[in-house]
Every structure is written in structure tokens, then in C-alpha cells.
Amino acid sequence: MCTSIIYTAGDSYFGRNLDLEISFGQEVVVTPRNYPFSFRKMPSLDHHYAITGMALVEDGYPLYFDGANEEGLGMAGLNFDGPCRYFPEDPAKDNVTPFEFIPYILGQCKNVTEARKLLSNLNLVKIDFSAKLHLSPLHWLIADKSGEAIVVESTAEGLNVYDNPVGVLTNNPEFPKQLLNLSNYQSISPAYPENTLIPEVKLNTYSRGFGSRFLPGGMDSESRFVKEVFTKAHAPKGKSEIENITNYFHNLHAVEQQKGLDQVAPGQFEYTIYSDGINLTTGTFYYSTYGNNQINAVKLEKDRLDQTELLQYPLQSEQAINFQN
Numbered sequence: 451m452c453t454s455i456i457y458t459a460g461d462s463y464f465g466r467n468l469d470l471e472i473s474f475g476q477e478v479v480v481t482p483r484n485y486p487f488s489f490r491k492m493p494s495l496d497h498h499y500a501i502t503g504m505a506l507v508e509d510g511y512p513l514y515f516d517g518a519n520e521e522g523l524g525m526a527g528l529n530f531d532g533p534c535r536y537f538p539e540d541p542a543k544d545n546v547t548p549f550e551f552i553p554y555i556l557g558q559c560k561n562v563t564e565a566r567k568l569l570s571n572l573n574l575v576k577i578d579f580s581a582k583l584h585l586s587p588l589h590w591l592i593a594d595k596s597g598e599a600i601v602v603e604s605t606a607e608g609l610n611v612y613d614n615p616v617g618v619l620t621n622n623p624e625f626p627k628q629l630l631n632l633s634n635y636q637s638i639s640p641a642y643p644e645n646t647l648i649p650e651v652k653l654n655t656y657s658r659g660f661g662s663r664f665l666p667g668g669m670d671s672e673s674r675f676v677k678e679v680f681t682k683a684h685a686p687k688g689k690s691e692i693e694n695i696t697n698y699f700h701n702l703h704a705v706e707q708q709k710g711l712d713q714v715a716p717g718q719f720e721y722t723i724y725s726d727g728i729n730l731t732t733g734t735f736y737y738s739t740y741g742n743n744q745i746n747a748v749k750l751e752k753d754r755l756d757q758t759e760l761l762q763y764p765l766q767s768e769q770a771i772n773f774q775n
């Protein structure tokens with residue numbers, strides 16, 4: 451399971467928690483403008499927007515899990531096992547494989563409006579990356595620095611593009627059902643509730659935080675969706691980038707999966723392997739890992755964006771403690 455968000459406070463910050471039981475060997479990867487992106491069924495892109503994100507580099511190709519381009523458009527792929535369907539090649543459409551989808555959109559679009567145009571004739575074609583690396587069932591959050599967000603889901607109906615007014619995506623069920631489920635929690639509030647149960651009787655209060663008493667807290671995707679929507683909707687907006695990236699990570703950590711709580715097989719547990727967030731205006735990419743709570747950052751080096759070689763930054767996953775004595 452995973453959670454992806456866009457949080458706007460001055461600038462917009464975009465990224466995700468990646469929750470899984472195994473690590474793929476991902477790292478921070480900057481794809482500069484002249485790295486040639488070849489596609490299985492589409493003409494290659496020899497010159498494109500630079501992309502920064504978390505990726506697994508396989509045979510020299512960056513398989514992006516999530517990232518954003520230099521214009522401030524972000525995109526993240528999250529597990530969508532069940533409803534997800536990919537299709538055979540359709541000669542009337544733009545056939546892009548799911549593993550090429552992030553480079554295809556981020557390489558060419560400045561914002562959500564431009565992404566919608568490319569999505570209007572898109573077919574997510576079922577072609578594996580290699581005999582070893584098969585496609586995985588995903589859906590995507592796409593958002594830009596204005597704060598606008600959409601969700602893309604390829605199901606038996608075809609390609610669906612939904613407006614995302616809450617700026618949050620988790621996993622199953624389909625996005626419209628996640629939005630509908632929010633209505634069950636409309637009365638959740640940061641404020642103390644009014645006693646409408648039996649107004650003439652004074653009820654004794656024994657705790658703060660009663661407005662969120664019925665907020666879901668499970669590891670499942672519906673619970674994380676509701677909890678994250680509530681957390682982010684009431685998140686303060688700070689004045690500086692440091693204050694806001696701190697707020698951002700507190701938002702994501704509200705739905706972090708601690709080791710030991712989400713069993714996927716006997717003795718095997720899914721947990722939040724990393725959390726990342728990119729400032730969509732400055733391009734600075736921040737992340738922390740399960741084992742290293744410190745926030746690490748990779749700045750966008752504008753003078754290195756015209757090269758052809760990938761820039762790779764291995765994850766700093768050793769715990770960094772600031773000893774005071």
C-alpha cells in the first residue's frame with residue numbers, strides 16, 4: 451500500500467510513502483533534458499523536461515516510482531491490484547506502457563492541463579519491461595504546482611481520468627469510491643463536538659481530541675485515505691520552505707506503516723520504506739527512509755540539466771542521530 455499527496459503552503463510539495471515488504475534498490479534519479487527516452491510504441495523523446503524522482507535504474511533506464519519535472523508537474527504510481535487492466539496495442543491510440551508512463555507525461559507536460567491533453571488519446575499497453583521485470587498494477591496521482599490534481603486509472607472500462615479535489619491517493623478501491631467513502635466521515639473535526647446525542651444531559655468529557663474519535667486508523671487503503679484527507683485538510687501552512695517540508699512529512703507520517711503491523715505473508719510485513727516530497731517550484735527533492743528519520747535533500751542543479759547521463763544519488767538509509775553531548 452502507499453499514500454501520495456500534494457500539499458500546498460506557499461509552494462506545493464508532492465510525493466508519497468512507499469509501503470512494501472521488499473526494497474527494489476531504488477535511488478534518487480535526475481534524468482536530464484538530453485537523456486534519450488525511447489518508447490516501445492511511440493517515437494523517442496531526445497529532448498524533454500528534466501525529471502527528479504525515486505527510480506530503479508534497470509539496463510540504464512530509470513523506472514520511476516514517483517517524481518516531478520522542472521516545470522512543477524508531479525506524478526506517482528501506486529499499487530492498484532484488482533481493478534487495474536492494461537490493454538493490447540490499439541493503432542488508433544498513443545500506446546504507452548505503464549513503466550514508460552511517468553517519463554512520457556513528465557517529459558512533455560508543464561501542468562495538469564497539458565497532461566489531460568496527452569491522456570485523452572492514451573492507451574496503457576500491456577508490454578513488460580523485460581522477461582524478469584513484469585508490469586505491476588498501478589494507478590497514478592498527477593498534480594502540478596498550482597495544486598491541481600487528477601487520478602488516472604486503467605480498468606476494464608478503459609482509461610479513466612478523475613479530478614482529485616482532495617489531493618490524496620492511496621490504493622483500492624477505484625477513486626470515485628474512495629471519494630464517496632469520505633461522506634461517511636463528514637463530522638470528523640479538530641474541534642470538540644457538540645452534544646447532539648442528548649443535549650439536555652451534561653456529558654462528562656475525559657479527553658481532548660474528541661472531534662477525531664471516529665477517524666479510521668488502520669493500515670488499509672480506505673482508512674489511510676480518510677485519515678490523510680483529514681490530516682492534510684487541517685494542516686497549518688508555514689512561512690518558510692523548511693517549516694513547510696516539515697509539515698509535509700508530518701502529514702505523510704500520519705499514515706506511515708510501522709514494521710510489524712501489516713502482515714502480507716507469515717512472518718512478512720509491509721512497512722513504509724521511504725517517504726519523499728519535492729518542492730514543485732524549486733525542484734528540491736526531500737526524502738527520509740524507514741531506518742533514517744533525518745530529512746535528506748537533493749537540490750536541482752540547473753547547470754547540470756543539459757547533459758545526457760542520469761544523475762544518481764543512492765539513498766542515505768543509515769540512522770542519523772544528532773548527539774548533543
Ligand SMILES: C[C@H](CCC(=O)NCCS(=O)(=O)O)[C@H]1CC[C@H]2[C@@H]3CC[C@@H]4C[C@H](O)CC[C@]4(C)[C@H]3C[C@H](O)[C@]12C
Nearest residue numbers: 451452469470506513514515527528529549584585586
Ligand atoms: C510496489 C510499489 C507500490 C507499493 C505498494 O502499493 N505496495 C503494496 C503492495 S499490496 O497492494 O499491499 O499488495 C510500486 C510503486 C511503483 C512501482 C514500480 C514502477 C516502475 C516499474 C514499473 C514496471 O511495470 C514494474 C517494475 C517497476 C519498478 C514498479 C515496481 C513496483 O510495482 C512499484 C515499486
